[in-house]
Amino acid sequence: MGTQTKTMRMRTKPMRTQERPQERKRRTAKRAATFTRTTRETQVQVKVKIEGTGKVRASTGIGFLDHMLAALALHGGMDLDLRASGDLHVDQHHLVEDCGIALGQALREALGDRKGIERTGFFAFPMEESLALAALDLGGRPSLACRARFRRFRVGDLETDTIPEFLRGLTRGLQADLHVVLPYGWNDHHKAEALFKALGKAMKLAFSRDERYRGIVASTKGMLE
Numbered sequence: 001m002g003t004q005t006k007t008m009r010m011r012t013k014p015m016r017t018q019e020r021p022q023e024r025k026r027r028t029a030k031r032a033a034t035f036t037r038t039t040r041e042t043q044v045q046v047k048v049k050i051e052g053t054g055k056v057r058a059s060t061g062i063g064f065l066d067h068m069l070a071a072l073a074l075h076g077g078m079d080l081d082l083r084a085s086g087d088l089h090v091d092q093h094h095l096v097e098d099c100g101i102a103l104g105q106a107l108r109e110a111l112g113d114r115k116g117i118e119r120t121g122f123f124a125f126p127m128e129e130s131l132a133l134a135a136l137d138l139g140g141r142p143s144l145a146c147r148a149r150f151r152r153f154r155v156g157d158l159e160t161d162t163i164p165e166f167l168r169g170l171t172r173g174l175q176a177d178l179h180v181v182l183p184y185g186w187n188d189h190h191k192a193e194a195l196f197k198a199l200g201k202a203m204k205l206a207f208s209r210d211e212r213y214r215g216i217v218a219s220t221k222g223m224l225e
């Protein structure tokens with residue numbers, strides 16, 4: 001009887017193989033990347049640090065896009081320096097889409113093997129009369145669902161029909177599945193800004209590290225593809 005009680009009270013430490021100092025360093029290091037994308041149409045340079053300190057600079061030649069990128073980075077808790085130039089004399093399509101692709105690629109490089117991270121994130125961001133929802137999965141399969149309508153052709157100097165193109169580029173660069181919804185709202189500035197802020201917050205959560213996933217990817221398959 002006594003022996004049995006003793007056995008039941010026994011506690012076992014979780015089996016965890018000793019972590020090499022090198023692995024620990026990599027697991028806890030600040031995640032950052034620099035990425036440049038050059039085509040005949042545009043050039044985009046991105047520097048990003050996932051564990052940021054509020055240093056954000058965006059310069060694309062489109063003021064409202066700069067404002068949106070700054071909002072995304074700030075609410076995503078990351079440092080961002082994004083500079084872009086290109087064929088704005090054609091229209092904004094190439095440049096905005098390529099900014100999305102390049103930002104996605106830079107983030108993808110900064111994330112590395114995606115081990116030890118939350119992987120998914122979502123957020124509902126209110127902005128006065130508008131609400132934006134964003135749900136993100138870093139599962140490795142690029143896909144976009146965008147349910148967002150704008151009243152005007154432009155918001156500030158940004159053509160509103162390029163917003164889904166930015167998001168599509170981002171999902172391709174980042175290898176992520178992204179859903180954004182604007183269930184209601186009136187003012188286009190508020191709607192766009194709420195959308196980018198919701199996305200930043202969803203990213204912050206999806207990128208965050210969780211000790212419970214140490215050394216593994218958060219997938220029952222054991223890999224992300």
Ligand SMILES: [Mn+2]
Nearest residue numbers: 067189190193
């Ligand atoms: Mn604003």
